[in-house]
Structures are given as structure tokens and as C-alpha cells.
Amino acid sequence: MSLVKLTGIHKSYGDNEVLKGIDLKVNEGQVVALIGRSGSGKSTLLRTINGLERINQGSIEVDGACVDPGQSDLRALRLKVGMVFQQFNLFPHLTAGQNVMLAPVVVKKQSKADVRTIAEEALAKVGLADKFDAYPDQLSGGQQQRVAIARSLAMKPRVMLCDEITSALDPELVNEVLAVVRKLAEEGMTLLLVTHEMRFAREVCDTLVFMHKGRIAEQGAPEEVFTKPATPELAQFIGMVTER
Amino acid sequence: MAYSFDFPAVFDYTPVLVDGVVLTAALTVVSTVAGVSIGIAGAAARTSGVKALDTAVGVYVEVIRNTPFLVQLFFIFFGLPTLGIRLPEWQAAVLAMVVNLGAYSTEIIRAGIQATPRGLIEAGESLAMTRAEIFRHIVIKPAMKKIWPALSSQIVIVMLGSSVCSQIAAEELTFAANFIQSRNFRPFEVYFVVTALYLGLAVLLRWLLARFGNLVFARRAARA
Known part of the structure; x- marks a missing residue:
């Protein structure tokens, strides 16, 4: 039984079907x-999953919660x-702790x-127990992104979506964020990531989904996808990203 | 020029001046609280995405911003009684000031709201917050903080503009000045003193608003 089930999703901006x-x-x-390449629709797809x-057209089902057009x-x-x-989107007027506490208090009405x-x-899980009272602008990008992960975790989601969460970070801060994601994966969290970190995708993910021009062109286990691409588009994409 | 200044002739009327200052201050406080409240509600309506609300508030804002305050005041005080709505002077003055500040602050606050980064709203949405919850907990405070200096200036303008209410015999500070100089025939001394009082009031009001802003928008640690 699938936790997330997307069926026949169509999305257009005007005449542009993405x-x-x-x-x-x-x-x-x-x-x-x-x-997939930029413009292939991967971020858009991710963003449809939480509305x-x-x-x-189509339908989205997550753990029994359905959404129709x-x-x-x-x-x-x-x-x-x-x-x-990608841009963390922490609430600038609230401390790290308040950022994490807001939704459970307001939405779930917990004490x-x-x-x-x-x-x-x-x-604590994201390694920032000592930053409870720090404001976002007092934290590094990597720390802000980890607070954002904690904020999401506090709502006890069944699945987490990560939209290029290391793309806005300085290179030396990428790993601290990826380490947190890796830990979540190991603990059994269901994760969907849009990422350009191919090495990380290969190591941590159990499935790679390659998107091309608004369609899923290929999907499978990382090793398979990387070593035996079935389509020329994927072969070309892998060539591009592994050259770096 | 052999004019001899006679300031004591003004200070003989100190109780009248005090009453004037008190009413001016009272008009300002009431119209600020009510006017800014209307401004927040108006700005919320204009940014709600509900076309009819946006249009209705837009009409209100433009009518008020494009007509003289004195005419608005006369309309309320002299015009409305025709419809059977008869307000005492101070109530008409308060109503005019509230309506006026409400319109200006709607636009000022709207600017702050619209400066909210889209990503913050999306973060709120993805945390399952409703539109109202996002507005209340994410949008309004940073928006108010951003536009507080502009709003403070508008509040001072409204305080100074309350002098116009002397024209409907609301007994505020300018009314007191007119009254005193008609008795002692010392217009220079009277308006000199009253100008100084307005200046003092305006400086005090700006200081209070700045303090209030610092207090409300200051960073505070979480309490549990």
C-alpha cells in the first residue's frame, strides 16, 4: 500500500503544460x-504534493488524504x-524555537x-539544541535550513518534501544539511527530494526518478539508473552532472 | 515698532489651553487606535484576494485620500444631520479623524503586507495554516514593523490636522487659541504659545510612537 499515490497529474501555466x-x-x-534538468517539472511536481x-487533472493521495483539481x-x-x-523561509520575527513551535500551537492547538x-x-535532532532562542538572521544558512527541517518535523508529517534544500547554501554548509536528511532517511522517514546533489542521491535514495519535459522518463534504483540509462536524455543528463 | 509683548495675557487663560491640549491629545489617541485598526482590517481586505472587498475598500480609500479633510469634517458635522445623524462636535471630530486615518493607514499597511516574501506565506501554507492564521502569525507583525515609521508620520499628521476641528467648534487646542485671542487681542502671543504647544505635542507623540514600536516589535525569547 503506497503512502503517496499520484495519478495522472497534469499541470499547466496558461498554454505551457509543465x-x-x-x-x-x-x-x-x-x-x-x-x-532532471531545470524546467523538467520536478519542483512543480513536488509542490503539487502539498497543494x-x-x-x-489527476489526483493526489497521501495516507488517505485525497486532493482533486x-x-x-x-x-x-x-x-x-x-x-x-530552497530559501529556508524561516519566519524572521520569531526565534528558531518559536519558528518550530508556531504551527503545532496554532494549527494543532497543542499546549x-x-x-x-x-x-x-x-x-536537538538537527543538532541545534543550543539555538532555541536565536533569530534566523543570527544563524548560518546551514543552521537556518536545519531549523526549517525541525519546523517541518514538529508537525509529525508522514512524508517530507525537500525542494533543492542545499542549492542556496555555501558549499561548506551543504554537508551538515545532507547529514540531517541522511539521518531522517535512516530513521525511516518517507522523503521526496528534488536535488542536484547526485552523489547524495546515489548514496541515500532508494529510488531515482528522472523527469524530462514534464514526464517521468525513467525511474529505478540509483545504481541501475546511473549505470544503465535506458533513454538518451538520461544518458546525456548523467554525462552532464558527472562531468563536474 | 513699539509693540510690547505680553505673554502673561496668554497664561491668564492657562486652564483653557490645558483643556485644548487634553482634547487634542484625546482626539489623537482615540483616532489613532480606531484608525489604525481600520487600516489593518482595510489592508487585510485589500490583500484578501476577494475582488468585491478589495474594490469596496479601494473606493473608500480613494474618496478619502482625494478630498480635503475640512470638507470631510463639514460633511459629517453639517451634512449628516440632514439624514438625521446629529453628532456633537467632538464625536464628529473623532469620526472624521478615524475615517481619514483609516484610509491612509490602509494603504500604508497594505504596502507592508505586500512586501511579505512569498516564501514565508508558502511556508505557512505547507504547515497547514489557514489564510487567517498566516496573516495573524506570519504576515502582520513584520509588515507593521516595516511600515511603522511611515505610519507614525501619518499619525502625527492627523494629530496636527485635528486643528481643523476648531472649525466645528470642537474645543481642541486651536479652538482654545482662537477663543483666547478673541478675548485678549494678543494674536502673536497666543499663536506663538500654541505653535510651541503643537511642536511639543508632535515631538512627544513621535517619541511615544517610537518607544511603542520598539516595545512591540522588539525581539523576545520564547516563553513556555
């Missing part, structure tokens, strides 16, 4: 990397799906004392 019928199933505990992008109540879906962004404990645990 997703042309996507079917994808993700099982519990699976770690999936979406790879940040509305779909024109035009549906406006996305609460049930979003309670199951966490998201971490502040309980949420404080949850937030401390979440920040």
Missing part, C-alpha cells in the same frame, strides 16, 4: 530523489506532508508546554 501526466507511487520509508501548486481545503493533506524550501518539548527535541 506536467504532462505523472503517475508515481511512494511507499512508506522510501527515499525518492527527483532529478502549493494546484493541479489541472480545484479542491480548496488542503488542510488534511498538509497535515501529512512537510516541506523544506505550549508540550510543544516546547517537541520543539526542543526537533532542534
